[in-house]
Amino acid sequence: xxxxxxxxxxxxxxxxxxxxxxxxxxxxxxxxxxxxxxxxxxxxxxxxxxxxxxxxxxxxxxxxxxxxxxxxxxxxxxxxxxxxxxxxxxxxxxxxxxxxxxxxxxxxxxxxxxxxxxxxxxxxxxxxxxxxxxxxxxxxxxxxxxxxxxxxxxxxxxxxxxxxxxxxxxxxxxxxxxxxxxxxxxxxxxxxxxxxxxxxxxxxxxxxxxxxxxxxxxxxxxxxxxxxxxxxxxxxxxxxxxxxxxxxxxxxxxxxxxxxxxxxxxxxxxxxxxxxxxxxxxxxxxxxxxxxxxxxxxxxxxxxxxxxxxxxxxxxxxxxxxxxxxxxxxxxxxxxxxxxxxxxxxxxxxxxxxxxxxxxxxxxxxxxxxxxxxxxxxxxxxxxxxxxxxxxxxxxxxxxxxxxxxxxxxxxxxxxxxxxxxxxxxxxxxxxxxxxxxxxxxxxxxxxxxxxxxxxxxxxxxxxxxxxxxxxxxxxxxxxxxxxxxxxxxxxxxxxxxxxxxxxxxxxxxxxxxxxxxxxxxxxxxxxxxxxxxxxxxxxxxxxxxxxxxxxxxxxxxxxxxxxxxxxxxxxxxxxxxxxxxxxxxxxxxxxxxxxxxxxxxxxxxxxxxxxxxxxxxxxxxxxxxxxxxxxxxxxxxxxxxxxxxxxxxxxxxxxxxxxxxxxxxxxxxxxxxxxxxxxxxxxxxxxxxxxxxxxxxxxxxxxxxxxxxxxxxxxxxxxxxxxxxxxxxxxxxxxxxxxxxx
Amino acid sequence: xxxxxxxxxxxxxxxxxxxxxxxxxxxxxxxxxxxxxxxxxxxxxxxxxxxxxxxxxxxxxxxxxxxxxxxxxxx
Numbered sequence: 001x002x003x004x005x006x007x008x009x010x011x012x013x014x015x016x017x018x019x020x021x022x023x024x025x026x027x028x029x030x031x032x033x034x035x036x037x038x039x040x041x042x043x044x045x046x047x048x049x050x051x052x053x054x055x056x057x058x059x060x061x062x063x064x065x066x067x068x069x070x071x072x073x074x075x076x077x078x079x080x081x082x083x084x085x086x087x088x089x090x091x092x093x094x095x096x097x098x099x100x101x102x103x104x105x106x107x108x109x110x111x112x113x114x115x116x117x118x119x120x121x122x123x124x125x126x127x128x129x130x131x132x133x134x135x136x137x138x139x140x141x142x143x144x145x146x147x148x149x150x151x152x153x154x155x156x157x158x159x160x161x162x163x164x165x166x167x168x169x170x171x172x173x174x175x176x177x178x179x180x181x182x183x184x185x186x187x188x189x190x191x192x193x194x195x196x197x198x199x200x201x202x203x204x205x206x207x208x209x210x211x212x213x214x215x216x217x218x219x220x221x222x223x224x225x226x227x228x229x230x231x232x233x234x235x236x237x238x239x240x241x242x243x244x245x246x247x248x249x250x251x252x253x254x255x256x257x258x259x260x261x262x263x264x265x266x267x268x269x270x271x272x273x274x275x276x277x278x279x280x281x282x283x284x285x286x287x288x289x290x291x292x293x294x295x296x297x298x299x300x301x302x303x304x305x306x307x308x309x310x311x312x313x314x315x316x317x318x319x320x321x322x323x324x325x326x327x328x329x330x331x332x333x334x335x336x337x338x339x340x341x342x343x344x345x346x347x348x349x350x351x352x353x354x355x356x357x358x359x360x361x362x363x364x365x366x367x368x369x370x371x372x373x374x375x376x377x378x379x380x381x382x383x384x385x386x387x388x389x390x391x392x393x394x395x396x397x398x399x400x401x402x403x404x405x406x407x408x409x410x411x412x413x414x415x416x417x418x419x420x421x422x423x424x425x426x427x428x429x430x431x432x433x434x435x436x437x438x439x440x441x442x443x444x445x446x447x448x449x450x451x452x453x454x455x456x457x458x459x460x461x462x463x464x465x466x467x468x469x470x471x472x473x474x475x476x477x478x479x480x481x482x483x484x485x486x487x488x489x490x491x492x493x494x495x496x497x498x499x500x501x502x503x504x505x506x507x508x509x510x511x512x513x514x515x516x517x518x519x520x521x522x523x524x525x526x527x528x529x530x531x532x533x534x535x536x537x538x539x540x541x542x543x544x545x546x547x548x549x550x551x552x553x554x555x556x557x558x559x560x561x562x563x564x565x566x567x568x569x570x571x572x573x574x575x576x577x578x579x580x581x582x583x584x585x586x587x588x589x590x591x592x593x594x595x596x597x598x599x600x601x602x603x604x605x606x607x608x609x610x611x612x613x614x615x616x617x618x619x620x621x622x623x624x625x626x627x628x629x630x631x632x633x634x635x636x637x638x639x640x641x642x643x644x645x646x647x648x649x650x651x652x653x654x655x656x657x658x659x660x661x662x663x664x665x666x667x668x669x670x671x672x673x674x675x676x677x678x679x680x681x682x683x684x685x686x687x688x689x690x691x692x693x694x695x696x697x698x699x700x701x702x703x704x705x706x707x708x709x710x711x712x713x714x715x716x717x718x719x720x721x722x723x724x725x726x727x728x729x730x731x732x733x734x735x736x737x738x739x740x741x742x743x
Numbered sequence: 744x745x746x747x748x749x750x751x752x753x754x755x756x757x758x759x760x761x762x763x764x765x766x767x768x769x770x771x772x773x774x775x776x777x778x779x780x781x782x783x784x785x786x787x788x789x790x791x792x793x794x795x796x797x798x799x800x801x802x803x804x805x806x807x808x809x810x811x812x813x814x815x816x817x818x
Contacts, residue, residue, distance in 0.1 A: 084772035088765040117798045118774050270760070273771040277779070299801075312788040406803045410789035413805070419792075513792055514769055514808060517801040 025066065025073040026185045027103050031095060031126060032110035033119055034081030035399075035518040037138045039063070040527050041110055041168035042076050045178065052534050054710060055094045061440070069178050077104065083118070084273075085125045087239035090445060099129055100225055105185040107133045108177065113143035113150060113165070114519070116288055120280040123159065127196055130225040132184035133161045136177055140165040147291045154287045160195060169524050195227060198275060201260055206230040208256040216252065220244045234260070235269045299399075299519040306403060316407050319400070320426055323391050328430040328461065329651035331383035333644035338383070340640060342376025345633035366555060374551035377602075378544040381433055381700065382536060388427055388434040389535040390528060392441060395423070397523030401441060402515055409513060415495050416502030416510055418442060421451040425494075428458030429487075432697060435460075436704035437535065444511045449714050450501055452705055456697040456722060457494040459487050462605040466692045469608050473673040474682040482686070486693055493694065493725065505717070538707075546703045554602055572598060573614075586691060586727065587684030587734040597691070603698045608672075615675045683742045687734040694726035744816070747793065747809035749783035755814030756780055762811035774798035775812055 032038050043050070046065035055062045063078040079098060080091035087093060099107065109126050111119040126133050135155070137143075143150060156163040162180045166173035197203060209230040214221045221229065224244075232240040234257055236248050246253065257268060264271045306315050347368045354364045395401040401420070409419030424438035435455045442448045467486055471479040502510070557571045576595025583589045583597075592614045600607035680688065696702075702715040709715075737743075749755050757779045760770050774797045775781065782796040792805045 084768075086765075086768045086772060088768060115798075115800050118800060121772070121774070269768060270771055273768065274776050277771075277774065277776045307785060307787070307794070309785075309788055402803070406787050406792060406794065407789070409805070410787060410791045413791075512766060512769055512808065513803070513805045514773055515803050516773075517794060517803050519801075 025075045026105050026182060028074060028076050028181055028185075029079055029099055029104035029107045029131075030076050030110060031079045031099070031107055031122075032081060033083055033112065033115075033122055035516065036081070036110045036112040036119065037168045038078060038081060038110045039531075040524070041108075041136060041138060041166065041174075042078050043527065043530055044168050044171050044174055046074075046076055050530070050534060052538060055098075060091060060094055069182065072182060074178070074182070076108075083122060085122075087237050089443075091443070093239065099126070099131070100228060104131055106181050107131050108136055108181060109133050109161075110136045110138050110168075113137045113140045114146060114148065116150075116284045117277075117280050120159075120283055121276050123161075124196055124276045124279060127159065127161065128225075128228045128231050130195070130227055132187065133159075134177065134180050134184060135159065135161055135163040136168075136173070137163055137165045138168055140173070141167045141170065149289045151287045155283065158196070158283050158286065196279060198231075198272075198279070201263070202231075202234070202272070202275065205234050205256045205260055209233055209252065212252045212256065217244070231272065235272050237269070297519070302520050303403070303517075306400070307406065312407055316404065320404075320423070323395070324426060324430060325651075327387045327391055327427065327434075328384060330648045331387040333647035333651070334383035335380050337640050337644040338376060338379045341637045342372060342379065345637050346376070347372050349630055349633060362559070365559065366552075370552045370555035373555075374548040377551055378540065378547045381431070381547075382540060384431050385434045385437065385539050386532055386536045388430075388438060390532045392423070392438055393528050393531040394523055396441060397521065397527065399518045399520045402517050405515065406517065413510070413513075415498030416506060417451060417454075417498060418444065418447040418511065418513070421447060421454075424451055425455060425458055428455040428460060430461055432456050432458065432460045432701045433704050436701055436708055437539070439708060446506055446511060449709065450498065450506050452708065452714055453501065453718055453721070454494045454498055456701060456718060457490045457497065457694065459490045459693050460604070462603050462698070463692055465605045465608045466600075467689055469611075469672060470676070470680075470685045470689050473676045474680065474685045482689075486689055489690060489729075490693055493729070497721070497725070539704075543700070543703050543707055546706075547700055550699050550703075551602065554599070558599075582727075585735065586730040587687045588680065588691075590679055592679070593688065597695065600692065601696065601699055603700070604692055607692060611676075612672055615672060681743045683734060683737045686737075687730040690733055691726045691730040694722055694729055696723045696726075744814060745810045746781060746783070746795065746812040746814050747806045749781075749814065749816070751783050751785050754780055754782040754817045756817050758813040758815055760812055762808070766808065766811065770804075770808070770812065773802055774800075775802075780817060781812075781814060 030038055030042055042063070042065050046067040050063055050065045053062050053064075054060065060080055064075060065078070066073060066075045068074075077098065079095040082089070082092045082095050085092055085096040085099070087096075098104065107126050107129070109123050111123060123133065123135060137150065137152060137155075140150075150165075152163040152165060162184070164173050164177045164180060166177055168174070198206070206227060207230075210221070210226050213230070213233070214226075224240075229240065229244070233244075233246065233253055236253075241248060260268065260271065305311060308315075350372055351364050351368045354367055359367075392401075395404065401423070404423060405419030407419070408422040412419050412421050420442050421439075423441065424435045426435075427438050428435035432455050435458070436452050439448045439451050439455075442451060463486075467483055471482050475482045554572075557575075560571055561569075572595050573591065575598055576591040576593075579594040579598070580589045580591050583594055588594075592611065595614055596607045596610040599610040676685070696719040702712075702718065705715040705718065706712050744755075746755065746757075757775055757777050759777060760767050760775060762770060779797060784794040784796060784801065786793045787803075792803050793809055794801055794803045795809075796802070
């Protein structure tokens with residue numbers, strides 16, 4: 001029999017036998033607490049055929065994967081890792097909406113075998129829904145190592161659900177898990193899991209509510225799992241009450257819960273939570289026996305050092321320094337290699353071929369500078385993004401990410417951020433683009449957005465060539481101090497803006513911190529590569545398309561209208577001329593400066609290149625090369641790749657050294673200094689550098705923001721507030737400096 | 744007294760979660776329910792947040808959040 005590939009499944013259509021299973025995919029919701037190995041389990045079950053998208057309307061990642069098993073197609077949906085199904089957090093709402101949507105046939109509940117009590121609390125909530133639940137008792141090897149003895153049969157009896165020991169990293173127990181999952185999906189309709197008895201008080205209220213509601217609103221009762229709905233109504237769950245149009249003071253609810261409220265007070269939500277924990281504790285007492293004295297765990301020993309009152313902070317900063325250096329030093333040679341290969345041999349050969357084929361000059365230019373340049377531009381970001389995703393995944397998987405948040409929370413909280421915001425902000429000093437992607441380690445939408453808005457104030461590597469050029473031209477004596485002052489200015493303004501945003505754009509209580517510090521674990525290479533690859537691919541495909549389009553647009557701006565020879569007459573030049581008055585009060589009201597700034601929107605380092613072009617400083621490099629053959633180009637490019645690899649490895653070991661500033665200075669800019677000396681003064685040069693630091697982020701950052709948040713809203717806010725801030729700051733610097741007699 | 748008052752190494756028993764709304768639910772979801780023993784492990788190097796053990800795992804929370812949890816000292 002051939003499996004149907006359609007993934008649409010009508011809500012209540014539960015297959016009746018294995019035969020009908022072959023016709024429709026079995027939808028398996030994979031749910032569990034964070035850090036229990038959910039993703040690893042899905043990867044192990046379904047291989048790498050992951051599809052990553054977003055849950056509708058939100059930025060929370062939705063992963064699905066599918067596999068064939070005994071002629072059935074099984075689709076796994078990875079739900080966000082949550083501790084509960086309360087109506088308060090976005091992740092929890094997503095998880096529960098999917099679970100009660102009728103889509104899933106079975107729930108696989110991944111449980112950390114070393115941490116049963118809190119995990120079973122969540123299992124109980126899943127059981128309330130009424131869909132068959134299979135408990136995957138994951139990390140069973142760790143539990144064994146700790147000499148935990150878990151009576152899985154007792155657990156299964158008490159929960160009324162299958163309990164399968166698994167070790168996802170070793171693929172242990174997965175066959176049984178799949179088997180039981182399919183068997184549960186094939187169970188005839190109407191055979192509901194037994195459910196856990198919540199005690200006569202609650203059960204009586206559940207019973208009364210379901211009968212009363214069924215009588216009064218049969219339509220609504222048909223839409224939700226009955227027991228689940230009754231429990232939510234008892235709890236007074238705001239989301240559910242609203243969805244079914246019921247007031248908390250509804251007589252049906254009040255009369256069904258009267259005996260509960262009389263005995264336990266009005267807080268039904270806590271009563272039910274308390275009860276679930278009571279049941280969970282009871283179950284664990286029955287099913288788990290632990291060695292009397294636990295030896296001191298590895299996690300405890302590591303934390304004694306890395307969270308130490310005195311060593312904790314230094315260790316943290318050293319670790320961050322290494323990760324930062326590793327991310328950008330490993331990726332830099334590859335970025336340069338891609339850049340070189342694309343702008344050199346690839347462009348050359350394409351131009352050669354097109355010219356040979358008799359294509360008009362503008363087509364050659366569009367293909368070489370626009371199209372190939374655009375592709376190269378997208379590719380140039382990938383090494384840093386891959387490297388950063390790798391380290392972020394490592395930090396998350398190892399458990400240190402939570403510690404980093406723990407250590408930095410106090411400082412970050414002061415400007416309205418979460419401890420987890422620190423790492424994305426730090427990455428911003430390398431490149432703002434991966435930094436924006438790193439905000440996904442933040443759980444809360446508000447924290448994410450605020451962090452993303454402040455990241456561009458961290459002076460990224462692309463701004464450095466601009467500073468280097470100007471400090472070399474105007475501040476030879478105090479170059480270091482001037483350079484430092486710019487980084488400090490960015491941080492200072494980030495703190496200031498953070499405090500302002502906290503009181504305006506992000507008013508309201510700051511989100512909770514309450515966070516698990518998971519045990520340290522060594523992430524598997526497999527999960528590291530899968531995660532890194534997924535994120536990198538995502539960037540290439542989704543962001544790549546936008547970036548490519550924008551580079552083409554810029555090509556037109558630079559080369560249009562038709563037949564333009566002088567840069568001054570291109571659309572870009574015209575825009576620059578139109579904007580001189582805007583920049584005049586800042587001390588650099590020339591069309592050249594304005595046009596360079598506009599082109600800096602592509603990437604801030606381009607400011608330097610455009611200045612060289614606009615001021616007519618000739619780039620000697622490309623002139624003397626003849627037309628090397630394809631073979632020599634290939635050889636050269638291949639050779640450089642190995643050089644890049646060697647450099648990357650070399651950089652790892654030379655992690656302590658800082659790249660000398662002189663190396664940043666490109667030959668093209670050397671000829672610029674005398675020209676700049678004529679149009680800028682030291683004061684206006686400093687104002688210009690401050691402007692470059694602060695004005696709107698480059699468009700790749702904006703695209704990254706769009707991609708992470710699914711809306712242009714934050715990108716738009718970033719453009720507006722930063723450009724305003726840049727203008728204001730440069731104005732204060734220039735006019736203020738003149739007032740106190742600087743030039 | 745509240746959870747934030749415990750010294751490192753001390754264990755308390757949760758008497759009452761006096762927070763309301765989402766904070767209360769979140770604390771209870773994480774296992775901070777009346778009767779549960781909660782051990783103070785340490786404060787972060789900058790003094791806040793704090794790390795506790797509850798239900799056999801490690802949880803960190805800000806002092807402001809811990810102050811909403813009434814405890815009595817057990818040991």
